[in-house]
Amino acid sequence: MASMTENPTTAAAGLRDLRDAVDAYRTCELATMSRSGVPITWPAVCTVSPAADRIILTTSISFPQKAFNIRRDPRVALLFSDPTGTGRTDLPQILVRGTATCPQEIHTGTQGMTEYWRRLAGRQPSSRGYVANALGRWLFDWYYMRLVITVTPLEVIRTPRDAPAGPMTAPRIGRSEDGAFARLCRELPGFSSAVLATAAVDEPPVLRRVRLHADRSAGGFMIQGGRDLAAGPASLLLHRHDDLLSNQRQLGVLGALAKPEDRWLFRPDRLLPNMFPDNPIEMMRTLYRARGSAARYLERRGLERPAIDWAAHRACEVAA
Numbered sequence: 001m002a003s004m005t006e007n008p009t010t011a012a013a014g015l016r017d018l019r020d021a022v023d024a025y026r027t028c029e030l031a032t033m034s035r036s037g038v039p040i041t042w043p044a045v046c047t048v049s050p051a052a053d054r055i056i057l058t059t060s061i062s063f064p065q066k067a068f069n070i071r072r073d074p075r076v077a078l079l080f081s082d083p084t085g086t087g088r089t090d091l092p093q094i095l096v097r098g099t100a101t102c103p104q105e106i107h108t109g110t111q112g113m114t115e116y117w118r119r120l121a122g123r124q125p126s127s128r129g130y131v132a133n134a135l136g137r138w139l140f141d142w143y144y145m146r147l148v149i150t151v152t153p154l155e156v157i158r159t160p161r162d163a164p165a166g167p168m169t170a171p172r173i174g175r176s177e178d179g180a181f182a183r184l185c186r187e188l189p190g191f192s193s194a195v196l197a198t199a200a201v202d203e204p205p206v207l208r209r210v211r212l213h214a215d216r217s218a219g220g221f222m223i224q225g226g227r228d229l230a231a232g233p234a235s236l237l238l239h240r241h242d243d244l245l246s247n248q249r250q251l252g253v254l255g256a257l258a259k260p261e262d263r264w265l266f267r268p269d270r271l272l273p274n275m276f277p278d279n280p281i282e283m284m285r286t287l288y289r290a291r292g293s294a295a296r297y298l299e300r301r302g303l304e305r306p307a308i309d310w311a312a313h314r315a316c317e318v319a320a
Helices: 008-017 019-024 065-072 114-123 125-131 134-139 180-190 280-300 310-319
Strands: 028-033 039-044 046-048 055-060 075-080 093-101 146-159 194-198 206-215 220-224 232-240 249-258 265-271
Touching (some): 008 019, 039 065, 039 194, 075 206, 114 310, 180 232
Antiparallel strands (some): 028 039, 028 075, 046 055, 093 146, 194 206, 194 232
16 A cells, blocks of 8 residues: 555545445444554444544544544544445445544534434434333443544545455364464355455555455464555454344454465464344343443543433434
8 A cells, every 4th residue: 555645635535426326335444543553443433524534433432442543643534435235236336534523512412413413313224223222221321422533534545345255264263272363264155255454654554455364274364455564563353233223243353464485374373253143132232331430431521411412413304
């Protein structure tokens, strides 16, 4: 990947040219920089600003790590690469590299974000149930306590999207085998590709859609599809969803890239917590942990639990 050569004005023009494609994608992948200098990637939903010169995202205060990372290091990247739910086969793959801001203000309504919430309610119908009754509003109030992330593009890169491929494969792993390599091997057959994140010094991250081939003897995964790679810290994101942004599965992996014997190899170090457990009991535990995380976020800042503007969110759902 060449070094950054575009400026915000040129990049904004590129974003405007590709707005139709960006708007079509149901999700994207967002990478921020960790304290140790590793780009970490999450799936995200975004909108393009009215002037088409910024990209707007949010994160709940229950999961504020993206916000913390951006406030410490503004370098970010977004990859639009998974067309699931769009009904289109003509979408290019779009990489946006730039910087981001995330103010401290907690948004509990829809003011200034109406299009974002309307789009989310329309594309993810299951989320409408969060405000349907008193129990849902109590259990999911943290979901509506949002920090707003604004991305200023510095570089917008369009490339052809690879043809769909079948599930990735991995060697059979015994039940007694544990560790990041074994756990990732068990997950691979559930995905057709992964997003690899790397970052050069003082540069925004680079995200690439790749396929993985497990190499048990090397304790890592050969990278197929990556270009212009460099050895060093890296991460992987495996994520999938259906056409209605349900049945989600997410797996984040931290590790390092190396190049033994003229091949690129990702060696996993540790897995990040799964945000979409498929076990109902674990899902309930995740929801309660999210409520607790929101409470701690507020307590550490001396804030009361804010009231949610349920009427505004309901209006967005009706409009959707």
